[in-house]
Amino acid sequence: xxxxxxxxxxxxxxxxxxxxxxxxxxxxxxxxxxxxxxxxxxxxxxxxxxxxxxxxxxxxxxxxxxxxxxxxxxxxxxxxxxxxxxxxxxxxxxxxxxxxxxxxxxxxxxxxxxxxxxxxxxxxxxxxxxxxxxxxxxxxxxxxxxxxxxxxxxxxxxxxxxxxxxxxxxxxxxxxxxxxxxxxxxxxxxxxxxxxxxxxxxxxxxxxxxxxxxxxxxxxxxxxxxxxxxxxxxxxxxxxxxxxxxxxxxxxxxxxxxxxxxxxxxxxxxxxxxxxxxxxxxxxxxxxxxxxxxxxxxxxxxxxxxxxxxxxxxxxxxxxxxxxxxxxxxxxxxxxxxxxxxxxxxxxxxxxxxxxxxxxxxxxxxxxxxxxxxxxxxxxxx
Ligand code: F6R
Ligand code: MG
Ligand code: MG
Numbered sequence: 001x002x003x004x005x006x007x008x009x010x011x012x013x014x015x016x017x018x019x020x021x022x023x024x025x026x027x028x029x030x031x032x033x034x035x036x037x038x039x040x041x042x043x044x045x046x047x048x049x050x051x052x053x054x055x056x057x058x059x060x061x062x063x064x065x066x067x068x069x070x071x072x073x074x075x076x077x078x079x080x081x082x083x084x085x086x087x088x089x090x091x092x093x094x095x096x097x098x099x100x101x102x103x104x105x106x107x108x109x110x111x112x113x114x115x116x117x118x119x120x121x122x123x124x125x126x127x128x129x130x131x132x133x134x135x136x137x138x139x140x141x142x143x144x145x146x147x148x149x150x151x152x153x154x155x156x157x158x159x160x161x162x163x164x165x166x167x168x169x170x171x172x173x174x175x176x177x178x179x180x181x182x183x184x185x186x187x188x189x190x191x192x193x194x195x196x197x198x199x200x201x202x203x204x205x206x207x208x209x210x211x212x213x214x215x216x217x218x219x220x221x222x223x224x225x226x227x228x229x230x231x232x233x234x235x236x237x238x239x240x241x242x243x244x245x246x247x248x249x250x251x252x253x254x255x256x257x258x259x260x261x262x263x264x265x266x267x268x269x270x271x272x273x274x275x276x277x278x279x280x281x282x283x284x285x286x287x288x289x290x291x292x293x294x295x296x297x298x299x300x301x302x303x304x305x306x307x308x309x310x311x312x313x314x315x316x317x318x319x320x321x322x323x324x325x326x327x328x329x330x331x332x333x334x335x336x337x338x339x340x341x342x343x344x345x346x347x348x349x350x351x352x353x354x355x356x357x358x359x360x361x362x363x364x365x366x367x368x369x370x371x372x373x374x375x376x377x378x379x380x381x382x
Contacts, residue, residue: 278313
């Protein structure tokens with residue numbers, strides 16, 4: 001059996017006309033760099049794409065998770081791209097590059113990554129989901145639905161291979177040191193939901209089938225945790241295996257048919273619906289959004305990526321997008337008010353605290369009655 005590692009490493013290193021879309025010359029530079037990586041036998045194969053302003057490097061190799069030379073290849077690719085983006089004065093050039101030198105792994109250096117080591121099955125269909133203007137917790141709801149909700153995934157009821165359920169590895173991403181818990185569905189579904197409902201704190205890291213087969217991997221990197229301040233979004237990526245004893249590709253995609261609300265729209269400070277879109281619509285425009293997700297389907301074949309299929313480029317998702325846009329339009333009418341604008345604790349790492357600081361020392365302990373202006377009595381006295 002062939003053992004293959006799939007690594008998706010992404011970074012926002014600059015985009016066109018604001019935080020909208022990765023420019024073509026960055027795709028070209030990334031492809032050139034990864035081609036060299038193939039020639040040097042660092043990786044087997046790759047596909048370069050974008051989720052809005054994020055450059056996405058989808059790679060296969062056989063070196064396992066966190067392999068130094070694979071991560072260095074991605075890092076060097078982002079560095080080369082950043083240099084070009086700076087030369088051309090592209091907006092936010094090098095935004096997610098938060099370290100000067102590479103130190104063994106892209107983790108904690110700005111870029112996000114999801115990785116998975118698989119023993120290739122007789123046929124290995126996978127989906128890569130890449131989101132823009134949101135955070136890792138955006139995948140909590142769809143992944144729960146995929147692997148634990150029989151109303152989404154018929155196989156949980158019908159297919160004996162899925163019937164025993166799944167194990168969720170959940171990460172507390174607010175902890176300085178990565179902290180994980182394992183929970184099993186369906187037995188612990190309510191506990192799983194108790195955690196996953198707090199999308200800003202608990203995120204799915206991996207999902208395994210009950211027998212231990214790896215089936216999902218999600219990036220959980222938090223940029224502000226690295227930079228200590230708001231520098232951009234932690235736009236997440238996820239790798240999902242489908243079929244033959246796992247949710248079918250259609251069940252995987254079904255989980256995205258409800259445009260659920262996610263955090264991260266405009267200035268990382270607003271909630272909005274997650275729109276599943278085809279690659280041609282992978283660019284956030286209205287109010288820098290709405291947040292969106294693209295999905296690419298591949299067959300992994302002896303370490304080579306065959307495809308992709310642009311999974312959401314289908315009329316079947318028009319109704320979801322329409323619904324999402326109506327929700328977006330409704331939310332925009334609320335403007336700076338919660339729940340469109342995020343709650344204060346979620347704004348801790350944005351620029352709002354700077355504004356609030358100037359109001360803070362004007363608070364007093366007694367209710368204030370504004371002084372009235374002295375009346376001008378000169379006319380009535382005549
Ligand atoms: C960036 C993002 C955007 C920016 C916003 C302000 O990925 O989410 O919504 O936060 O466009 O950008 P700056 O601060 O660069 O003017
Ligand atoms: Mg950006
Ligand atoms: Mg982005």
